[in-house]
Amino acid sequence: IAGITQAPTSQILAAGRRMTLRCTQDMRHNAMYWYRQDLGLGLRLIHYSNTAGTTGKGEVPDGYSVSRANTDDFPLTLASAVPSQTSVYFCASSDSSGSGTDTQYFGPGTRLTVL
Amino acid sequence: GQNIDQPTEMTATEGAIVQINCTYQTSGFNGLFWYQQHAGEAPTFLSYNVLDGLEEKGRFSSFLSRSKGYSYLLLKELQMKDSASYLCAVRDSDYKLSFGAGTTVTVRA
Secondary structure, X not given: OOOEEEEOOEEEEOOOOOEEEEEEEOOOOOEEEEEEEEOOOEEEEEEEEOXXXXXXXXXXOOOEEEOOOOOOEOOEEEOOOOHHHOXXXXXXXXXXXXXXXOOOEEOOOXXXXXX | OEEEEOOOEEEEEOOOOEEEEEEEEEOOOOOEEEEEEOOXXXXXXXXXXXXXXXEEEOOEXXXXXXXXXXXXXXXXXXXXXXXXXXXXXXXXXXXXXXXXXXXXXXXXX
16 A cells, blocks of 8 residues: 555653654655644654755754655654654655645654653 | 644534634745644645635635635534544745644534
8 A cells, every 4th residue: 555654653762762763655755754743833844855865954853863865765863862852753755746736645653752 | 934823623513614714924835735633643635725716625625815824724514523633734935834733623413
């Protein structure tokens, strides 16, 4: 089934630990995004990638890093987790070819708790 | 940057109509999206407006006025399954989305 998968579904992490959230899409979309969603704040963009090999910073990039080695995968790494990074993380992708609406489609999310 | 405002909560009765307003201030406008998000799930795409006017999709319609920085999502013939959060998102000239905090709609029998 085409779409976006994220792993893990949920994770409890000790502060100071390193954690990588995985995101894979099979729609051959060239653009991918990472958001965090916190109560009352809505979705906020962390990092994005317009195409394989390129990445950019979003609204809240501090404490996070990403890589885009190929079209399908876009992992998000927390080098040293802090409690303020407790959130629900969503990965999204879009065609971004200019031929359509470039709608972003979202993965199921990862619920991360940092203690 | 974007500043997007939408009401926090709305309640309506099954079978009724609800209108969710969204106002925005933007440094570069390149489209407005509405997403639906059920509790514990991912946002799912509902509608897209880039030109002024009304877009209709079954029971859902979305309206845009670019000069007023205003959009609304209209949900008709409400069903219990429409209880969800509705997210307004504005795309800028760099193709980045900025989201409002969402409007939680509760449908009562």
